[in-house]
Amino acid sequence: MKLRLFLALSASFLLAMAAACSRPGVDSEVKRYRHSDDGVPTNIDPLQAATVYSNQIVVSVYDTLYRYKYLARPYVLVPNLAAGMPEISDDGLTYTITLKPGVRFIDDEAFPDGKGREVTAHDVVYSLKRHFDPARVSQGRWLWDRKIEGLNQWMDAGADYDAAVPGLLAVDDHTVRVRLVKPFPQFMNTLAQGFAAIVPHEAVTAYGEGLGTRAVGSGPWKLERYTREQVRLVRNPDFRKEPLDLAYEGYDAALHGHLGIAHLDGKPSPFVDELWIDFIQESAARWASFTSGREIQMSGLPVEQTDIVLASKDPVALKPEYAQRYHLDTGPEAGLVFTVFNMADPDIGNVPDPQRNAMNRALRCAMRDAFDWQQRNDRFYSGLGEVFPGVIPPLLAEFDATLSRDSVTHNPERARARLAEAGWTAENLPTLDYGLVASVLGREMAEEFRGYMAAVGIPPEKINIKSYATFGDYNRALRTSELPIMGYGWGLDYPDAENVLQLFYGPNAAPGSNAANYRNPAYDALYEQSSVMLPSAARSEIYRQMNQMLIDDCVGILSLSRRRIALWHRDVLGLPDRQILGGFWLRFVDVK
Amino acid sequence: MSADRPHSLWSRAAQRFVRDRAGMVSAVVVLGYFLVALTVWLGLGGQDWGVLGSDSFAPVSAEHWFGTTRNGQDIFARTVYSTRTAFEIGLVVAVSSVVLGAVFGALSGFFAGSWLDEGILWLKGVLDAIPFFLFVVAVAYSLQGHPLAMHVAMIATFWTTTGRYVRGEVIKLKSMEFVEAARAVGVPQGAIIFRHILPNTSHILLVQGTLVFVTAIKAEVILSFLGLGVQDGVSWGLMISQSTNEVTAGFFNNFIAASLAMFVLVMAFNFFSDALQDALDPRKVSA
Numbered sequence: 068m069k070l071r072l073f074l075a076l077s078a079s080f081l082l083a084m085a086a087a088c089s090r091p092g093v094d095s096e097v098k099r100y101r102h103s104d105d106g107v108p109t110n111i112d113p114l115q116a117a118t119v120y121s122n123q124i125v126v127s128v129y130d131t132l133y134r135y136k137y138l139a140r141p142y143v144l145v146p147n148l149a150a151g152m153p154e155i156s157d158d159g160l161t162y163t164i165t166l167k168p169g170v171r172f173i174d175d176e177a178f179p180d181g182k183g184r185e186v187t188a189h190d191v192v193y194s195l196k197r198h199f200d201p202a203r204v205s206q207g208r209w210l211w212d213r214k215i216e217g218l219n220q221w222m223d224a225g226a227d228y229d230a231a232v233p234g235l236l237a238v239d240d241h242t243v244r245v246r247l248v249k250p251f252p253q254f255m256n257t258l259a260q261g262f263a264a265i266v267p268h269e270a271v272t273a274y275g276e277g278l279g280t281r282a283v284g285s286g287p288w289k290l291e292r293y294t295r296e297q298v299r300l301v302r303n304p305d306f307r308k309e310p311l312d313l314a315y316e317g318y319d320a321a322l323h324g325h326l327g328i329a330h331l332d333g334k335p336s337p338f339v340d341e342l343w344i345d346f347i348q349e350s351a352a353r354w355a356s357f358t359s360g361r362e363i364q365m366s367g368l369p370v371e372q373t374d375i376v377l378a379s380k381d382p383v384a385l386k387p388e389y390a391q392r393y394h395l396d397t398g399p400e401a402g403l404v405f406t407v408f409n410m411a412d413p414d415i416g417n418v419p420d421p422q423r424n425a426m427n428r429a430l431r432c433a434m435r436d437a438f439d440w441q442q443r444n445d446r447f448y449s450g451l452g453e454v455f456p457g458v459i460p461p462l463l464a465e466f467d468a469t470l471s472r473d474s475v476t477h478n479p480e481r482a483r484a485r486l487a488e489a490g491w492t493a494e495n496l497p498t499l500d501y502g503l504v505a506s507v508l509g510r511e512m513a514e515e516f517r518g519y520m521a522a523v524g525i526p527p528e529k530i531n532i533k534s535y536a537t538f539g540d541y542n543r544a545l546r547t548s549e550l551p552i553m554g555y556g557w558g559l560d561y562p563d564a565e566n567v568l569q570l571f572y573g574p575n576a577a578p579g580s581n582a583a584n585y586r587n588p589a590y591d592a593l594y595e596q597s598s599v600m601l602p603s604a605a606r607s608e609i610y611r612q613m614n615q616m617l618i619d620d621c622v623g624i625l626s627l628s629r630r631r632i633a634l635w636h637r638d639v640l641g642l643p644d645r646q647i648l649g650g651f652w653l654r655f656v657d658v659k
Numbered sequence: 660m661s662a663d664r665p666h667s668l669w670s671r672a673a674q675r676f677v678r679d680r681a682g683m684v685s686a687v688v689v690l691g692y693f694l695v696a697l698t699v700w701l702g703l704g705g706q707d708w709g710v711l712g713s714d715s716f717a718p719v720s721a722e723h724w725f726g727t728t729r730n731g732q733d734i735f736a737r738t739v740y741s742t743r744t745a746f747e748i749g750l751v752v753a754v755s756s757v758v759l760g761a762v763f764g765a766l767s768g769f770f771a772g773s774w775l776d777e778g779i780l781w782l783k784g785v786l787d788a789i790p791f792f793l794f795v796v797a798v799a800y801s802l803q804g805h806p807l808a809m810h811v812a813m814i815a816t817f818w819t820t821t822g823r824y825v826r827g828e829v830i831k832l833k834s835m836e837f838v839e840a841a842r843a844v845g846v847p848q849g850a851i852i853f854r855h856i857l858p859n860t861s862h863i864l865l866v867q868g869t870l871v872f873v874t875a876i877k878a879e880v881i882l883s884f885l886g887l888g889v890q891d892g893v894s895w896g897l898m899i900s901q902s903t904n905e906v907t908a909g910f911f912n913n914f915i916a917a918s919l920a921m922f923v924l925v926m927a928f929n930f931f932s933d934a935l936q937d938a939l940d941p942r943k944v945s946a
Contacts, residue, residue: 351904371908505886515730518711532891
C-alpha cells in the first residue's frame, strides 16, 4: 500500500514537472522590460495625471493628440493621435485638428459586446469637457481654465455633455475645432500631456471613479495589473502599426549610436511584450533591486552611491566597472525643487492687517535667509545640482544668469535681524506645519530645515513635521492648502518658463497648481499679458519682472535644479527619459 | 519567635529576586537606561539631537562618540534621546494596556458566563484576530497621522493578554473565602472587584507590565522603521530606518548605535522580566 502511494506521488510529481517544462508561452518567450520608480501613481485617471508617475502610465495606455519626438532635444512636438499638426487661424485663436482614422479603443466590457470602437473627435471633446465637469475633481483643469471659448460657461451651466461648447467642437468624426479666448502659445503642449488623454465615455459610465485604477484607452499598452507596488502593461495588439522613423525622431548616430537602437528603424513599436513598473520609494531598496538585476533600468542614482559609482562629477562619468554594465545619461533637470509658503495662511501669508502682513513677510524672508541651499545641494544632491534665484530654471531659454544671488545666499545674521526687527520672539512665533512624504530622505530634509530655523532662533517645536504616507497623499495636502510650508518639486510640462510662473498665478490657487496661494494683482496682470505672447525679448523681460516679484515677496525658498543621472543596464535598448512629463519613450524601448 | 514569623509574598519574592544574579544584573542595566531617559526628560542630556553640524557622516571621534549623520547631527545624542522615546512609549503602553487588561479581565472574570463576559471575550477575540501591523495602519490612518496613533494601536492590542490572565485569576479568586466574607457583610460588587480581588492579581499585572513594556519598545522600532511609528522626533527605529540608505554606502554608525542600544535594553528587560516572573510565581514563592 505504501509502495503504491509512493509510486503514485512520484508519478504525479514527474507529470507536473513535465507539464511545467512544456507549457507554451512561458516567461522565457516573453520580451519584458522592467524598471522601478521612486513614487506611486496613486490615480491613473487622466483627470489626475498630475505626477510624472501617473503621467507615464496614462500616456502609455491612452492616446494623446500630440507627443514629443523620442530623441530630439530640445523637445519637439509631433502628431500622435492627430493626423498632422493643426491648422491654426491667422489670429492664433482657432485650432483645427484632424484625427487619424481607424484608431480603436481596446476591447473592454465597458463597450457593447466588449468590442472597442473607433476613437473619434467626439471623444476628444468629451475628454476635455470632463475636466470642467463640477461633479469631478480634476487636477488638470487649470491648463485650459478660461482659455477655451464657452468651456467655463458650460461648466457654470451645469456641465450638460449634450450641450455644445462653441470653442470645443467635433466638426465631424475625425475633426476637432478648438477656439481659444485669447492666444495661448503653449496650447499644443498641453495636448501632449496625460491630462489631455482620450477617454471613451462608455468607460467613464461603466467604471466612474474606478478609472483611477483601470484604463480603457487606445495607447500602445493595455493595463494588465495595477497595485500600489507595481503596474503591469502588456502590448496592445491592435495599436496602429506605425514604423519607427529614427531620423524623424531625431536620431543622430554620434549622439545615439551607443544606445543600440539603429536596428529598430522601420519597425512598428512597441518592441517588447510587457512593461513592469515597480514602485519603490526608498532609494536604497531601489538601488539594491537595480544592481541585483531585478530591475533592468532605473531613473536615478541615489546620493549615497554617487562617490561609489562616479569617477568624476564634472563631467559626470562612471567608474570603469560601472560603465561596463550600465548606460549613463545625464544633464540638468527639466524642473526644480523648492519650498513655498502658504500665502493664504494667516500665520505666515498675506493678511489684511498691514502690520501683521509686514511681520509675516519678515518671517518668510528670515526663513529664506536661514536656509542653506549650498549645504542642501551638497548633502542631498551630491553637490551636482544648481542653485538659482527665483523659479526659472537654468535649462530654459528665459533663465537669467545675471539675477542677484542674494536670495539664495545663506545669511543667518540677516535672518536673526529680520526676526528681531519685526518683533518676532521664540514665544510669539506661530507653530507651522512642514509637510513631507514619509521616507528617509524626506525626514532628513525636514530635520535639516528645522535645524536651519533653530540656528536663527525659530525653536524646533515651532516647526511641526507632518508626514504623509505617499506622494499622492502629500499632493492632496498641497491641493487642499492644509500646510503652511510645502517643499516639493516641479517637472516641466513643457519647455517654457510660463509653466513655472503659472504656479504663482492667483486664479490657479489651490486646488489648482498654485499651491502657495500667491495672489498679487501686479503679478497676475503681467502673467496675463505674457501668456498670449510668443517667445520674444519683451516676454522674457516680463518673465524677469514676475520672477523678481516672487523673490521680493519671499513667497518661498527658491530654488534648485537637480542633475539628472539615469543609469540603465546595457541589455536595454532605448533612451529612458521621464522629463517634460515623459512616458512616450516606453513605446520605443527594446531589450536584448 | 521572630525567626518563625511567616514572610509576606512580596518579601519572599524580593528575597528570591535578589538571589537571581542574572535578574539583578539586568535590573541594574534597565535602571541605567531609565536614568539615561530621566536625564533626557529633565533636559540634562541628549537635547542636541537635532542640531546640524558641518560634517556629514563624520567617523567616531572625541567630539562625536558615535560619529554624525548626513546632517552632521551627533549620533550619540540621538541614541541617548531615543532612550527617552523608548521609555515614553514603553511606559505609556505598558501602564495603559495593563490597566485596561486588569479592568476588563476583572469584570470578565467576576461576571463569567454573563453577557458582559461574553462581550469582553468577543472583543478580545476580534482584536486578536486582526494582524497587528494592519491594525496599526488602520488606526494611524483613522487618526490622520496623530502622534499617539501608534500608542493607541498598541494599547488596543496588548491589553487582551493581560485581560485573559486576570480573568482566569479572578475566576479562581472570586470563590475564595475572603470574597465570600465581603459579600456576606454587604460590600458592593464594585468594591469587591476593585478593592478585594484585583489587588490580589498584582503579581500578574507586574509581570505583564514588564512584558508589554519590552514588546512596545520592539514594536516601536519596527513601526518607526516602516514609517508608521514615531512621526516627529527621533527613535532607535527611525535611526535604523535612516541607516538603510547609509549601509549601502558603507556607513554603519547609525545602524550599530541604535541596534546595540535597543538590543541591550531588550535583552536586559527580558532577563528582568523572567527573574520577576520566577520571583513572583506563587508556587515557587510559597515553597
